[in-house]
Amino acid sequence: MNLATVSLAYLRARALNTTLNVLLLALGIATITLLLLATSQLEERMQRDARGIDLVVGAKGSPMQIILSSIYQLDVPTGNVSWKQAQELARHRAVKKMIPLALADNYRGFRIVGTNHDYVAHYGARLVQGRLWQAPLEAVLGADLAAQSNLAVGATFIGAHGMGSREGEHMHDAYSYQVVGVLAPTGTVVDRVVLTDVASVWAVHADQHDIKDVMRVAELLPDDEKELTALLIQYSSPLGAAVLPRYVNQNSEMQAASPAYETARLFSIIGVGVDVLRGFALVLILAAGLSVFIALYNALLERRYDLAVMRTLGASPARLMALMLFEGAMLAGIGAVLGIVMGHVLTEALGVAFKAAKQVAVTGWAWVPEELWLIGLALAVGIFAALLPAWRAYRTDIAATLARG
C-alpha cells in the first residue's frame, strides 16, 4: 500500500474516464512519434543514398528534379546530356570520380539504371548470386526487386519504356535482358533498381539508329549520338564545390545540382507539412491535458470526503497533494507509453504499406532519442493538469468537510 496503489485504485474505479484520457493523450503522442520516426528515417535514408556524391550533373532544368531523378530514382529526368561533354567533364581536375547514369526504361515500375561497376562499389553492394554485368543486356538486380519479382540468375525480362509502370506503355520486346547477378540488401536506392551497362540503354534504343548488332552498340554508335542522363560526381578536394558547379553551368549545356543543398531544401518544404502535423499533435496533447485536468478536478469534488478521511488517518496535506500529482503523472505516463507503442506500430504498418508501393521504406522497430523528450512532455502535461486539483486537495479543510458530511 502506497500512493501508487491508491492512485491506481482510483484510476481503476473510473476506468472509462481513465481510458478516454489515456487514449486522447496516446493519440497525440503516437502522432508525434510517427512523425519523429518517419522523418528521421527518411532523412537518414536520403542522406545514405546521397553519401559521397558531391555533385550531380544533368540536363538543364530543375536542380531538385535532377537530384530526385538521378540519386533517389523518384522523379523523371530533366533530359539527356551528351556523352562527349561528360567525357570532357570527367577530365576536369576537380573531378575525382564520375559515375555515369543512363535512365530510360523500367521493369514493372523498377528503374533500369545503365551505369558502370563504380556505382555498385559506391554503395558498397555485394553480390549474393551470380556476377556483375560484362556485356550489354546483362542485368544485376537490387535486393528488394529480386525478392518482389522472383527473378533469379538466368531469368530474362523485357524492359518497358518510361520511368514507371503505366498501362499501355511501349515495351522493348525486341530485346530481353538476362539476369546475371543479384545484390545483397544495402538499405539504399540500389535495392530497388535493375543495374546494367550504359550500353544496354543505348542497345534497346538502337533501332532508332539503324544498328543491328546490339552487342557492339558502344562501338557502332557515333560518339556524337551517345547520350547519358546524369553524372554522379565526387570532388577531388573540397575546393571542387567552389569551381565545378559554376564551370558546368557556364561552359556546357548541362546543369549542376548539389545533393546536400537540394535535399536540405526538400526537407524544408516537407518540414512545413510536418510542422502542421506536429502542431496538430500538440493540440491533441493539450486537449488531453485539459481533459485530465477536468477529470482530476471532478474527481477531487467527488473525493473530498475521501481526502478528509485520509487526513483523519494521518495523511498530511502534502501527502494528499502528492497523491493528486501522482495520479496526473500516472495518467500521463500510461498515455505516453501507450502512445509511443502505438506510434511505432503505426510507423511499421505504414512501412509495410510503403514497401508494397515501392516507396522509401520506414520501420517501426527503431528508436529515436527524442522519444524520451516526448515522455517528459507528457509527464509535464499530466503534472501541470494536476496542479490546481492538488492545490485544492492541499487546502482541504477537513473539519468543515466532515461536519457537512
Next chain:
Amino acid sequence: MFTIENLKHAYDGTEVLNVSRWRAEQGAQWLIIGPSGSGKTTLLHVLAGILRPTAGSVNIAGQDLAALKPAGLDRFRGRHIGIVLQRLHLMPSLTVARNLLLAQYLAGVPQDGTRVREVLASLDVSDKADAYPHELSFGQAQRVAVARAVVNKPKLLLADEPTSNLDDARCAQAFGLLESQARACGATLVVATHDQRIKARMSNHYDLTEQP
C-alpha cells in the same frame, strides 16, 4: 487519558464551544451528549486534532496538541487517535483489507497484514477482507470502519453519532463493538451522541447542554 482546559472555539466570532475542564483517565469510556448544534462534533474534532481550537489546551496521552506542528499533528493523529465517522467513509475504490492497510500506511506504521486479519477477525468480518465497501451491508461496513479506527491500536478512540438511524438491536450491537474494541486496545473511548438509548449504557457523561 486526556485533559482539556479552558477550551474555547468560535466560528466567525460566535462562540460555539466552551469547556473549562474535562479530564478522562486512560481506558475510560465517555459520552459527549447534548442536542444538535451544541458543539458535540466540534468538540470531537478538537479532540481528534483536526480542528485547532481558538483558545485553551488539549493534552492527549501526555502530548500537548498545540505544541505540535501541522505535519506532527497529522502524524500523531494517525498513530494515536482512531476515528469512526457517522457516515463511515470507507475508501470506495479499495478493498476492506486495503482500507486497513491504508490506515497503517498513512499513519506511518509498518504495514502488517497479520494485524489487519486479526482485527477483521475480532470484528467477525474476516470473510469480507477482499470485498469492496459497496458490497458490504451497513452493519458490515460499520464493523470495518471500527476495524480501521483501531488497527493502529490508538490511545483514543472517537466515534461521531455511531448509532443514529439504527434500530435498538443494531444500536446495542454497534455500541458493544466500540466498547469491546476500545477495551481490547486499552483506548479511551469518547462517543458523541444525541441518542437517548446509549445514555443508559455508560456512566461517564460530558453534557454540553450544561455549559453556559
